[in-house]
Amino acid sequence: MAELYIGLMSGTSMDGVDAVVAEFGKEGMHLHGSHSEPMPAAIRHGLIELTQPGPNEIDRMGELDVQVGQLFAQAALKLLDKAGLKPADIQGIGSHGQTIRHRPQVRSPFSLQIGDPNTIAETTGLTVVADFRRRDMAAGGQGAPLVPAFHQYLFHSEGLDRVIVNLGGIANISVLRRDLKAPVYGFDTGPANGLMDAWHQRHLGQAYDEDGHWAASGTVDASLLARLLAHPFFALPAPKSTGREDFHLEWLLAQLQAHGQNLPPADVQATLLELTAQSLATAIHGQGLNEGELILCGGGAYNKALWQRLDAVLPGFQQRSSADFGLAPTWVEASAFAWLACRTLQGLPGNLPSVTGARGPRILGGVYPG
Numbered sequence: 140m141a142e143l144y145i146g147l148m149s150g151t152s153m154d155g156v157d158a159v160v161a162e163f164g165k166e167g168m169h170l171h172g173s174h175s176e177p178m179p180a181a182i183r184h185g186l187i188e189l190t191q192p193g194p195n196e197i198d199r200m201g202e203l204d205v206q207v208g209q210l211f212a213q214a215a216l217k218l219l220d221k222a223g224l225k226p227a228d229i230q231g232i233g234s235h236g237q238t239i240r241h242r243p244q245v246r247s248p249f250s251l252q253i254g255d256p257n258t259i260a261e262t263t264g265l266t267v268v269a270d271f272r273r274r275d276m277a278a279g280g281q282g283a284p285l286v287p288a289f290h291q292y293l294f295h296s297e298g299l300d301r302v303i304v305n306l307g308g309i310a311n312i313s314v315l316r317r318d319l320k321a322p323v324y325g326f327d328t329g330p331a332n333g334l335m336d337a338w339h340q341r342h343l344g345q346a347y348d349e350d351g352h353w354a355a356s357g358t359v360d361a362s363l364l365a366r367l368l369a370h371p372f373f374a375l376p377a378p379k380s381t382g383r384e385d386f387h388l389e390w391l392l393a394q395l396q397a398h399g400q401n402l403p404p405a406d407v408q409a410t411l412l413e414l415t416a417q418s419l420a421t422a423i424h425g426q427g428l429n430e431g432e433l434i435l436c437g438g439g440a441y442n443k444a445l446w447q448r449l450d451a452v453l454p455g456f457q458q459r460s461s462a463d464f465g466l467a468p469t470w471v472e473a474s475a476f477a478w479l480a481c482r483t484l485q486g487l488p489g490n491l492p493s494v495t496g497a498r499g500p501r502i503l504g505g506v507y508p509g
């Protein structure tokens with residue numbers, strides 16, 4: 140019987156829990172099922188509040204930890220139901236949890252994901268691997284991004300250089316040189332959907348800018364763009380990672396106020412989209428790469444306007460969707476955490492020191508037996 144693993148992921152967009160059941164072989168992965176469990180508004184609101192310091196954090200976090208664990212467990216159970224599988228068919232679950240604070244730059248760097256794995260193990264009866272990031276940090280790494288090892292496994296080609304672009308709330312890249320001996324590099328490049336979602340919600344009352352239509356209707360403001368690009372994160376050398384702590388609505392509002400002019404909201408959206416495109420292009424060119432293939436994944440891969448701008452700022456690259464390789468953009472990151480759980484349960488490392496800066500490869504996560 141094939142070994143099947145579940146991956147559960149909710150990223151910085153906090154739009155919902157993406158869940159997959161997958162099988163991993165030498166020739167690649169086979170997706171046996173997928174499900175997205177929307178994030179209830181009350182939980183999302185509580186989580187966003189926890190991304191910034193505030194009063195009574197421990198009580199608020201403690202309860203949300205259990206609620207998010209229940210949500211993740213529901214995602215796994217609905218996934219199994221949809222896929223026509225039983226818990227007994229599954230080897231284990233890899234649960235990323237929900238990041239509420241990621242601080243790689245402080246004196247004692249830390250990263251905190253919640254979504255109680257005990258609750259997930261108890262509800263599903265399955266072994267859960269969780270808390271993937273902190274071992275890498277204990278070994279001196281950023282704890283992020285963790286998807287590049289999976290990208291290497293799934294997308295490496297000996298024929299051409301590839302850059303995998305994961306467009307979540309934050310964007311991260313994996314640089315996969317055709318030469319298998321070359322180390323894989325990867326890091327967060329800055330905001331992707333996060334700021335665009337927040338601005339769209341504020342002005343149009345909906346969660347995101349479908350296909351980037353609104354952004355495409357606006358005009359980029361060069362001086363606002365330069366101001367946004369002056370954020371110190373963009374100039375940091377890799378390894379580096381970021382999150383809502385650096386790029387959030389209040390930061391954007393402060394930049395707009397400092398900018399002074401009252402811009403039409405659509406122009407701000409166009410500028411935010413351009414910020415994503417240009418910061419990605421600078422990061423990729425900064426790797427000395429001027430041609431190859433760009434493989435887009437994450438929800439932002441559905442943003443047609445972003446697709447067009449990336450085409451313009453990275454002219455040497457042929458752009459493709461992960462769907463061309465048999466895995467829709469929505470499911471790539473959840474699949475990575477299913478794969479990481481498989482690695483851990485097989486006693487294999489999951490991090491890439493060339494990416495995170497850790498002292499060495501490490502077996503990631505804590506195991507919560509089913």
Ligand SMILES: Nc1ncnc2c1ncn2[C@@H]1O[C@H](COP(=O)(O)OP(=O)(O)O)[C@@H](O)[C@H]1O
Nearest residue numbers: 150151152307308332347349350437438439441
């Ligand atoms: N059709 C679409 N057009 C534009 N943006 C989209 C579309 N579908 C999804 N998205 C974007 O993708 C985001 C979710 O992406 P996801 O990969 O789940 O990010 P995260 O890992 O941060 O949760 C949404 O918040 C939205 O901004």
Ligand SMILES: [Mg+2]
Nearest residue numbers: 150152154155
């Ligand atoms: Mg998401």
